[in-house]
Amino acid sequence: MSSIPARWRDYLQFVFNPLLPKICFGCEELLVPGEAQLCVFCRHELPLTHFSFGKENKMDQALYGRFRFEKASALFYYHKTGALKQCFQYLKYRKQEQISTLLGQWHAQILSRDPDLPHLDYIVPVPIHPKKKQIRGYNQLSAYGKALEAALGVPFSENVLRKTANTKTQTSKNRGGRQDSSSSLYILPQPDKMAFKNILLIDDIMTTGATLSQCAAAFKDSEGHKLYVLCMAVVA
Ligand SMILES: [Zn+2]
Structure with a gap:
């Protein structure tokens, strides 16, 4: 580790060494005893959407006409900066899967x-x-899915959909300007299993909705299913 600047070495040790004090995933300040993963300040500052399943929201409006679904919802608003963005960086690129559990338990509650x-x-x-x-x-x-499963008693089925290519989902710059037509990016190997089922499709951050749209397209051969959409966050 000698080639790593001391500041970064300390930082890495704080994050990965279980014997050292932990930092908040939102603001990277040291946590105090009693705090876990997020400091009290970040917990209160994370922008909850307060969406409910009984009321139309901006996700529903953004997805209308794109694919057939019943209702969409998300836990947080996602901003380009701030504590939630930091949390997603840790979750996706710094092997902190515990954030997924935290968000799942929070959302399930x-x-x-x-x-x-x-x-x-x-x-x-x-x-x-x-x-x-x-x-x-x-x-x-x-x-996140397992935490929802545990709290809501709904089976989490990880292998229902498969991704066929290791490419980033095309996100349209102008969502009205291009069809979400590349449905083969995701496949549903057993469409009969999902027939006439109520399915909660979960994703991390909804930006344009292109990924959700392509996943929904994979359900085309599953008769009578109903899709509900749930995201950790939606771009504000
Ligand atoms: Zn914090």
Whole structure:
């Protein structure tokens, strides 16, 4: 580690050494005893959407006409800077899967109090390509999905959808200007299993909705299913 500047060495030790004090994933300040993963300040500052399943929101409006779905919701608003962005950096690029659990437990707590939450048969994550999973170590949605499963009693089914190519989903600069037509990026190997089921499709951050749209297209041969969409965050 001698080639690493001392500042970074200290930082890495704080993050990865279980014997040293932990830092907040939102602001990178040291946590005090009793705090875990996020400091009290960041916990209060993270921008909750307060979306409910009984009321139309901006996600619904953004997705109308793109694909057939019943309802969409998200836990947080995502901004280009700030504590939540830091959390996602740790989750996706610094092997801190515990953030996925934290967000899942948080979201489940809110959902379990929502009287309009429908009956759900499966929780299905947007898949990542096996090569990316190997690099990252996990699908960032797995622990989130498992936390939802544990709290809501709905089976989390990780292998329902498969990603066929290790490419980033094309995100349209002008969502009205291009069809989300490359449906073959995601496949549903067993469409009959999802027939007439209520499916909660989960993703991390909704930006244009292109990924969700392409996943929804993979359900085209699954008769009578209903799709619900749930994201950790939606771009504000
Ligand atoms: Zn903090």
